[in-house]
Amino acid sequence: MKGFTIIELIIIIVILGVLAVSAVPIYYDLTDDAKDSSERGVVGNVRAGIMLYYVNSAKDGGTPAYPPTLDAAANGSSASDANPFFTNALQSGVTEGWSKNDAGKYLGPAAGLYTYTAASGTFVK
Secondary structure (H helix, E strand, C coil), X not given: CCXXXXXXXXXXXXXXXXXXXXXXXXXXXXXXXXXXHHHHHHHHHHHHHHHHHHHHHHHXXXXXCCCCCCCCCCCCCECCCCCCECCCCCCCCECCCCEEEECCEEXXXXXXXXXXXXXXXXXXX
């Protein structure tokens, strides 16, 4: 007779189960890392956009100024296609993963809370 015995099949299933159980935590860690990287990327782009706004307002002899607000999104809202965030600093804005808790306070996908201060142009955690 050719083939596997029941014992051999059970051992293979157990080994596959152990491998699957050990891989699940790694997947969740990658998800958290991806959210953190996405959040840091958006924050860096928003900061660069704020500086670009400042420079553009000063060119050709104008008065340099930071954007008065980062967007027109309502407090207590979430970013979406119809409600993009950071449109005064980013050309297309951000359409998912962020929410606006209070005037000038944004919650990122990795739960970082950021505040924009128009007087100094800072966007900090």
